[in-house]
Amino acid sequence: MPLTTLETVTVAPVGLPALLRRLYRTLATVRRIDAGARVLERRGDLLGYRSVSGREAVQVGSAAALDPARDLAFPAARDLGVAVTTGADASLALQSRLARAADGxxxxxxxxWALGxxxxxxxxxxxxxxxxxxxxxxxxxAMTTAAVSRLPVVFVGAAGSSRVQGMPVQLVDGADAxxxxxxxxxxxxxxxxxxxxxVVEPVLAEPGAWSGRDPLLVCEQLLRETGTVDDDFFAEAADTVDTLADAVLGRVRTARA
Structure with missing residues (x-):
């Protein structure tokens, strides 16, 4: 069954710099927490952690599109970026991995939920x-049920053409939040x-080969192209991100003590 594509809609530039600033700060926060979590995992303080490095744009970009007053995200244990973007306690998201045998x-x-x-x-x-x-x-x-009942649900990820069940599929750069x-x-x-x-299906580079399309750098370039930020913004963002990440990782260490 051939994949179809959602109609192309031009995104209005109004509010674009603000959106990019939000995306950049969130991506940077996820990147910093992820780096700290990997250190804790190597020390044995965070068992079973799986890095989200290289997938931040998929998680942050999709979750940032939600209307928090009406929509609901259903993240897996690995989706740290969704937790950070939606304002959930990232330390609890990290610790929840310890109680799960699999992260489906x-x-x-x-x-x-969509049926309801x-x-x-x-x-x-x-x-x-x-x-x-x-x-x-x-x-x-799940996809068959959603398709037959025309339920309001968006699947993000590599679903595979055999699972699409006639749904529109939009391929998108997975490094571009x-x-x-x-x-x-x-x-x-x-x-x-x-x-x-x-289905929103992000196209990602092979593991270990995504450095040329670093999600954080891609977002930074787009933001700089708006002409609304300078180096001071990125310096301030780095300081804020470090403070937030240290607080999250500190709660994880305290819980494990």
């Missing part, structure tokens, strides 16, 4: 990132209008 994506929960949102006519849309740990059968069944954000906004709007579920 809660696709069935997302689809069930449709029946209640809330205008809410479920967002779920497809990640390791979810079986092909689980994803197939703004591109992921805009694609997710279009998918959310489509679901809100009753168009049913769709």
């Amino acid at each position: 994506s809660p696709v069935t929960h997302a689809v069930a 949102a449709k029946l209640d006519r809330t205008g809410g849309v479920a967002l779920v990132l497809l990640g390791p740990g979810s079986s092909a059968r689980e994803i197939d069944e 703004l591109a992921v954000h805009d694609a997710t906004v279009r998918a959310l709007d489509r679901a809100r209008r009753g168009g049913g579920p769709s």
Whole structure:
């Protein structure tokens, strides 16, 4: 079954610098927490941690598109970026890994919630990132249910053409948080209008080869191109990020003490 693409919508430049500043700060925070978590994992203080390095743009960009008053994200244990973006306690997100044998994506929960949102006519849309740990059968069944019932849910990740079930699929640069954000906004709007579920599929470089498309540097370049920030902004952002990350990692260390 051939993949289809959501209609192209030009994103208005109004508010773009503010959005890019938000994305950059969030990406930088996730990057800093991730680096600290890897140190804790090597010391044996954070068992089973899996780095999100290189995938920050996918998690941050998609979660930043949500309307917190109506929508709900269903992150897996590995989705640190979703926790940070939505304002959840990142230290709890890190510690939750210790109690899980696998970090599957809660696709069935997302689809069930989307059914409730449709029946209640809330205008809410479920967002779920497809990640390791979810079986092909689980994803197939969830997507089939969502497609048949035209449920308001957006799947983010490499679903595979055999699992699409006729849903629109938008391929997007997985290193570009703004591109992921805009694609997710279009998918959310489509679901809100009753168009049913769709897939945002980020294209990522092979592991170890993404340094040429570092999500943080990509966002920095886009932000600098707006002409609204200078080096002082990035210096201030680095200081703020360090403070936030130290607080999160400190809570993890205290909980493990």
